[in-house]
Amino acid sequence: MIRSPPHAISPQPPLIRRAAPADVPAIVAIEHEAFADPWDAGIFTEAISYYPTTYFVAEVEGKIAGFIVGALEDTGENIYGHICNFAVTAPFRNRGIGRQLVLRLEHQFALELASGSQLEVRESNAPAQRFYRRLGYQNVFYVGGYYANGEDAIVMMKWFRF
Template sequence: MIRPHDLALFPLPQIRRATPADIAAIVAIEKESFIDPWEQAVFLEALTYYPTTYFVAECDGAVVGFVVGGLEDTGENIYGHLCNLGVSPRYRRRGIAKLLVNRVEHQFALELATGVQLEVRVSNTTAQRFYRRMRYREVFGIEHYYANGEDAIVMMKWFRF
């Protein structure tokens, strides 16, 4: 386990907007991280739709994490949707996911979003704890949301300006 004082041993990643050249690395991280990974075409399509809210974390020239966000306009509010987040297993527990989420939240706020929504598997208690630490709150559940029939918890974070 990495202790907080050990983090000084690791270089801080660069967070930057994703490009088409990053997709292969993103897909590799996705396949290492999830039981029903997105396909390459979905990542490319998301980059087309959401170029300003799609980021990667890079360490020593390699992509080690990503976040895909999108903006949704309900007619009454604009909110961010945190669609996908992944960090290579070798780089976890170094604060990279937090940096990625902070960056996409910042971009959502710049684009006038009032908050952020995400879905997380009921079984993914580690992710739920992470998002709670990031000030997300459970708002409701969706039955059979995932391809394998698992339920999702919808979590939200509202921005306060």
């Protein structure tokens, strides 16, 4: 008999779908696991009505494994996507789910005529910076004291090519 190790990738691919109000408790649990200064449930619930086309969850075997919240911003010269919040729960990390969430959101941004996507990441979060660089994001500038604890943010951008 061949046994898979406990960390083996599930044979069932994740279902990437738009977030629904019923998903908020699972999203909040992931948020609290992933971040020192988490958003509260009210913000996630409001985001469903504000960003209905750019807010996704990854569902694996009936469980929410991750989420991504995006917004479109119009500068008057360009429309660009903004990755506002994004996390995958620890048991489902390193399985490509985060990559799939980001790519699905970028696809939606492009459908809505965005010329690129931006995000902020903690200066101390080297693994996240590497992840975004692998997806084509580049550092564009720093924002001093961006986070509640005073840590700086790196703003990263990916421009879409059509």
